[in-house]
Amino acid sequence: EAQVTQNPRYLITVTGKKLTVTCSQNMNHEYMSWYRQDPGLGLRQIYYSMNVEVTDKGDVPEGYKVSRKEKRNFPLILESPSPNQTSLYFCASSFRLGPYEQYFGPGTRLTVT
Amino acid sequence: TQLLEQSPQFLSIQEGENLTVYCNSSSVFSSLQWYRQEPGEGPVLLVTVVTGGEVKKLKRLTFQFGDARKDSSLHITAAQPGDTGLYLCAGMDSNYQLIWGAGTKLIIKP
Numbered sequence: 001e002a003q004v005t006q007n008p009r010y011l012i013t014v015t016g017k018k019l020t021v022t023c024s025q026n027m028n029h030e031y032m033s034w035y036r037q038d039p040g041l042g043l044r045q046i047y048y049s050m051n052v053e054v055t056d057k058g059d060v061p062e063g064y065k066v067s068r069k070e071k072r073n074f075p076l077i078l079e080s081p082s083p084n085q086t087s088l089y090f091c092a093s094s095f096r097l098g099p100y101e102q103y104f105g106p107g108t109r110l111t112v113t
Numbered sequence: 114t115q116l117l118e119q120s121p122q123f124l125s126i127q128e129g130e131n132l133t134v135y136c137n138s139s140s141v142f143s144s145l146q147w148y149r150q151e152p153g154e155g156p157v158l159l160v161t162v163v164t165g166g167e168v169k170k171l172k173r174l175t176f177q178f179g180d181a182r183k184d185s186s187l188h189i190t191a192a193q194p195g196d197t198g199l200y201l202c203a204g205m206d207s208n209y210q211l212i213w214g215a216g217t218k219l220i221i222k223p
Contacts, residue, residue: 004155040122040215041215042201042213042214042215042216043156043201043203043213044213045210045211090155090156092155097209098205098209099143099144099146099161099163099205099209101146101158101161102146102148102156102158102203102211104154104155104156104157105155106153106154106155107153107154107155
């Protein structure tokens, strides 16, 4: 089954404790991205990757890091989480950059206290 | 900064009624997509429109891309409880990046 998986689905952590949210796709897609979703603000892109070893900042990259060492995986790293990073996070992938369908993971709800 | 404004933000109607959701911008988009998101899940693509004036139908859902490719609408005929969800529009800019609307939360009451 074609899918994007994310782990964990739920995470409660404390300020400053480094964490990683994993994302994996099995569709051999070139393009992957991370979004955060907050009430009334819609989806805001954090980082994106057009292919292996190619990553770039989205609209709200501060406080986040990513890496793309393999085509299928695109982890999101919060080196020192803060309460304003409490949000619902989605990983997405598509065939390549362009007017192609974005396939979204199920989301990770992160709470930073 | 490009913006994509969706209206209404929230809509609650009875089963069987018709409704229209709007997505407006001052910017021109090369294409526009509509997604539906259900609680606890990621958005799922409904349609992509590419040509100005294009109309696409998906059962009871009708999507239209404005002639100038700055706006779009989603019309649902005879809404059903299964249509409940968050509807998101996303326009593709000249750099092939998606600009997202904030969403319309739709509730269809039986």
